[in-house]
Amino acid sequence: MLELANLSKHFGGVRAVDSLNLKIEPGQIFGLIGPNGSGKSTTVNLITGLLDVTHGSITLAGEEITRLPTHVRLSSGIARTFQNIRLFGQLTVWQNLWVAENARAQRERTNFFSRWMGGDRGARARITRALEFSGLADKADELAANLAFGEQRRLELARALAAEPKLLLLDEPAAGMNPEEIGALDDRIRQIRDSGITVLLIEHHMELIMAIADRIAVLNFGQKIAEGTPAEVQAHPAVREAYLGTAG
């Protein structure tokens, strides 16, 4: 689904991401972990185009997207959530999704009127489904800024899904959640995968990621130090060193 080849990002002398190679198969939950500052968020920003690539290439479903502007990449099949939630606070929950659903409308070249003005029946159904999936159906007319923290996280996920992406990038979706909420998140991510969407999950919460990821890559200082199944990664000495600071 997604292939990063030799991907690098340098800020002046700092190599935030250094010759990263990743291949994410369709239908996987792919975990990306690493200590703070290891380049995970930079990688997401490179994939979504918020940052320009220094060198290397990004391929989505066989198509190179390295130089495409952000909005084109996202409307052509990538969606994301943010580590520090970024909702449209003064828009209602419904409107937040309505805005994002436009990406699908654009992809499918829906006619002008339903894209910008009314919103066709299909859109309505899709938005309602995304709201129900996230348990926000009864909050549709609430301003996003007025939601509780957990609801905001769910809304962000729903907004990403409203665009019906092929690839979903989740940037620390469990941050700040209690165990109960994390349990629900676990279920949701599995359901998303089962519906055919590939998921790239960045997470600090090891229990969650070890439980649901099909495959995991570990970053340190912008470089990949290990990749494999959760069990393989956990056993890898370089990973232990990166996290614990000692070998062994």
Next chain:
Amino acid sequence: MKSIFGGVEEDFAHSRATWYAVMKEVAAKEGFEVKGEAKWLLNDTNFTNQAREARRAAADIMVISAHPFTTCGMLKEMARQGVAPKLLVGLTSSSSLETLQGCAKEAEAIIIPTSFAPVTPEAQAAADNAAKFNGSLDLHSAAAYENVMILKQVIESEGIMAKPDTLQDDRNKIRAGLAKLQQTTGLLGVTKRTPDREAIKPFLFVHAKAGKWEVLHNPLN
């Protein structure tokens, strides 16, 4: 005195008209050598280029057709650059207290031809009255006084009632009264009118002396 140079506020129609349409044309007709003009805008603050143009022109007479703010700015820059024409002429608009408040020293001896100055005993009394209330009936605002006096004359002669039901009538009467007005009593005494109702007025010269406007030449005397 043979040559003349202007200073004009380019973005103000009255200033332009006074210099280009009146002073410049008349000066040429009267045999003066017109050496051109320096231009600036209403709220300019830097006059180095313009003062230099004035210095290069080295005209005997310098005419400044502008508002007090820029008149003062230009005069100050001329003083800095040592531009000293033999005769400095200003505009009615500058004949106000504002110029003296802004640059009495530099404006000393500037001469302004005007038809507004409280010189008759009545106008003098009005000016004294205005002064009592912290106002000032200077050369500029005296025009308003003159206009009010004209209206007063018409109101009295036409017998305006000023009742709610005579409003429309009163308006028409005032219009008619103004139209047939042949002469009015103004600040300079009697003012006559041409058939197309342009005022025929004498004008007098005032000049700035020790921070005050003084009448230099009064054609009535």
Next chain:
Amino acid sequence: MLLVDLAQSILDGVLFGATYALIGIGFTLVFGVMHKINMAYAAASVGGAYAALRLITLIGGPAWASLLIAAAVGGLFGLFIYWLCFRFIPLSNPLATLMSTVGMFLLAEEIIVHTTDGMPQNYPVVVGGILHLGEFMIRGDLVFVFACAILAMLILLYLLYRTKLGTATRAVSQQPIAAQLVGIRINQVNALTFVVTGMLGGFAGALIGSAVGLLSPLLVVPLTIKGLIVTVIGGLGSIPGAIIAGLLVGMAENVFQYFRGVTERDIYVMLLLFIFLVFRPGGIFSTTVKRD
């Protein structure tokens, strides 16, 4: 002769640009370092100069004392502006503070008109004298303004980077929440920075009054626009940039006026600004546009 005139014209422009530089320093501080839009800055600065002029004519004293009074009054105005336009408006609402300072701008302008009947006021010469260098003339007062701008820059850079207040100011503007967490009292720091920029503003206003020779409400709008232009060309927050930009704008004005006349002058100045904005949005001192 022509060449001499052009050279003198450039010289005069650069020198007069020192007044733009001085007001620009304050603007760039407010916008770039404090990250707040204060449209009333130039109006308050001119207001400070007015108050100083009034006081000095009332109590008498040397002309230079008016600079100090203006600085003091300007600081007070800064505090007022902070309290009336920022203190009680949530910072998450930048449009509201933009508008409140616009309201303050109109208020300040009107107070000036109201108290002086809109009459221009003669401002005494603080530093006089003209240097003659062969054909050329150099205005002493403008050289003094330039020196003041450099001095102000040094003091401000010291304040910003060598004192607690400076560190706190930068912390508050960049990371307000983090600043609060480490125990910085945001309101106090903000108020103090407004006082400091206000003092600089009052000082600048008085110097500009003295350089122009007059104070008038007509100064307010052009000074605001000049301040904004200088801030942008110099680069938001760059104090040396503001000084260079001030001189550059002063020079550009005189040169364009020399070649194109006074009515077209400002078109070219604005075009220059536009070009800077589009091709060098970081200002004079920005290193190449930050991509990669």
Next chain:
Amino acid sequence: MDFYLGLLQIMGVHTLLGLSAYVVLQTGQVSLAQAGFMAIGAYVAAMLTVLAGWPLIAALVVASLVAGITACLVGFPALRVHGLMLVVATIAFTEIVRLFFFNFDYQISRGNLQVGPLGGEGFRQIRYFPENGWTTLHVAVFIWTVVALVMAALWWMDRSRAGAVLRAVGEDEIAAQSCGINLTAVKVSAMTAGGAIAGIAGGLYAHYTTHIEQSNFTILLATFAIAYPILGGLSSVFGTVAAVIFIQGFLVEGLRFLGDWRNLLFGALIVLVMNIRPSGLLDARTMASLRRLFGRKEG
């Protein structure tokens, strides 16, 4: 009566000007270019009726198009910058337009009269309304019809996805991009729409005042343009109307009896309103309760 009709005309044109800024503000852009677009609309419309003898409505349409296209062209470079930089860039634009008309002479002979714009003297002979026998009432009704049409269009847009997208861009550009929104297209469209509306405002203004000149279209006017929607609140078009009534009706006309003091109060009241209602007179919450008051009564 004529006085109040005249006031209505002023308020109508200012409402349009405010609405033109409203559209742009929705995307989070503070544009002081609206006075420049209005100037373009005013000169184009007046030249078409006076010099080319066009009917008013056709002239207004073309004026609106020209102003809109200009806004589109200016939008591309100007929208590369943000915040204060954009404020300054648009100030520069308004000044350039104003100074262009200050230097713009284009007169033709009409009988023994020279008509057309004449630089600093302005453009004096815009007599479409008196020549065609429109009374002040007609003009006021016409202006407010246009205002109502524009308001209705914007009100509809606010409730459509386009409106939500504009606001989304205004709220968070990065999140909006990440939802697949083309920022440049959205911002330039808003700018274009704003320019077109300001162009109509200018065309109407030129015709009811009969004399326009460069000094009508200053930064101060541009400031008023953004002041209306900000003071009124950005949650709906009615905020802009409320602010125009508050400023032009109450502050400028209603307080006339205060004479000199009115001007002092003017600035002070703006400061006060922003302190009390930082999101504008009619913010989202007020609008919601108004809707409850007049709309469906639930429960």
